[in-house]
Amino acid sequence: QSVLTQAPSASGTPGQRVTISCSGSSSNIGRNAVNWYQQLPGTAPKLLIYGLNQRPSGVPDRFSGSKSGTSASLAISGLQSEDEADYYCVAWDDSLNGVVFGGGTKLTVL
Amino acid sequence: QVRLQESGPGLVKPSETLSLTCTVSGDSISSGPYYWGWIRQSPGKGLEWIGSIYYTGRTYYSPSLKSRVTISADTSKNQFSVKLTSVTAADTAIYYCARFDIVVVPGFDYWGQGTLVTVSS
Numbered sequence: 256q257s258v259l260t261q262a263p264s265a266s267g268t269p270g271q272r273v274t275i276s277c278s279g280s281s282s283n284i285g286r287n288a289v290n291w292y293q294q295l296p297g298t299a300p301k302l303l304i305y306g307l308n309q310r311p312s313g314v315p316d317r318f319s320g321s322k323s324g325t326s327a328s329l330a331i332s333g334l335q336s337e338d339e340a341d342y343y344c345v346a347w348d349d350s351l352n353g354v355v356f357g358g359g360t361k362l363t364v365l
Numbered sequence: 366q367v368r369l370q371e372s373g374p375g376l377v378k379p380s381e382t383l384s385l386t387c388t389v390s391g392d393s394i395s396s397g398p399y400y401w402g403w404i405r406q407s408p409g410k411g412l413e414w415i416g417s418i419y420y421t422g423r424t425y426y427s428p429s430l431k432s433r434v435t436i437s438a439d440t441s442k443n444q445f446s447v448k449l450t451s452v453t454a455a456d457t458a459i460y461y462c463a464r465f466d467i468v469v470v471p472g473f474d475y476w477g478q479g480t481l482v483t484v485s486s
Binding site: 257292311347355358 | 476478
């Protein structure tokens with residue numbers, strides 16, 4: 256059981272806009288930054304979004320993040336086949352004094 | 366470019382101790398503001414944080430693993446390591462080491478490629 260809650264799966268067609276949600280609590284998302292990671296099959300997770308909707312160099316601006324209260328969202332616009340991957344939200348939890356992950360959302364591009 | 370590389374046995378017997386080392390290049394683990402951490406992923410499952418260390422020796426551990434985990438750092442070799450005692454089949458996973466940026470991200474920004482550790486007799 257993950258501390259952060261994500262839907263296990265999501266899907267969309269090429270060109271569509273998809274949103275992946277992450278629900279937490281006041282001790283994690285409510286107080287701290289949320290990061291999003293993309294994990295392609297057989298590879299290590301890659302930082303996709305950090306802080307207040309910041310993207311590391313090389314990440315397309317089709318990816319964006321937002322946060323409201325104790326929930327966060329990752330939006331992918333102009334969906335492409337190469338976006339098919341697992342997506343994880345991550346935050347620091349002040350009560351647990353550690354890093355907490357969401358269970359991951361598997362995105363399928365139909 | 367920061368690079369991290371995990372190394373260690375790929376097979377560990379039940380009840381024994383799992384030991385892995387992460388070698389860092391392109392950055393010094395003694396430089397701030399970074400922690401250095403371990404994350405694992407059981408086959409077909411999600412990511413689980415194990416713990417993190419600052420070069421001074423300050424550590425944070427996952428509450429669920431705290432009784433079995435020790436993370437240490439060797440600044441002279443630019444490496445940090447994890448030991449997990451009394452392993453069972455549930456500890457079979459891909460183990461990743463990663464850099465935790467305290468200020469800019471904050472979070473894990475660079476990851477190793479991961480190493481599969483299987484617990485089996």
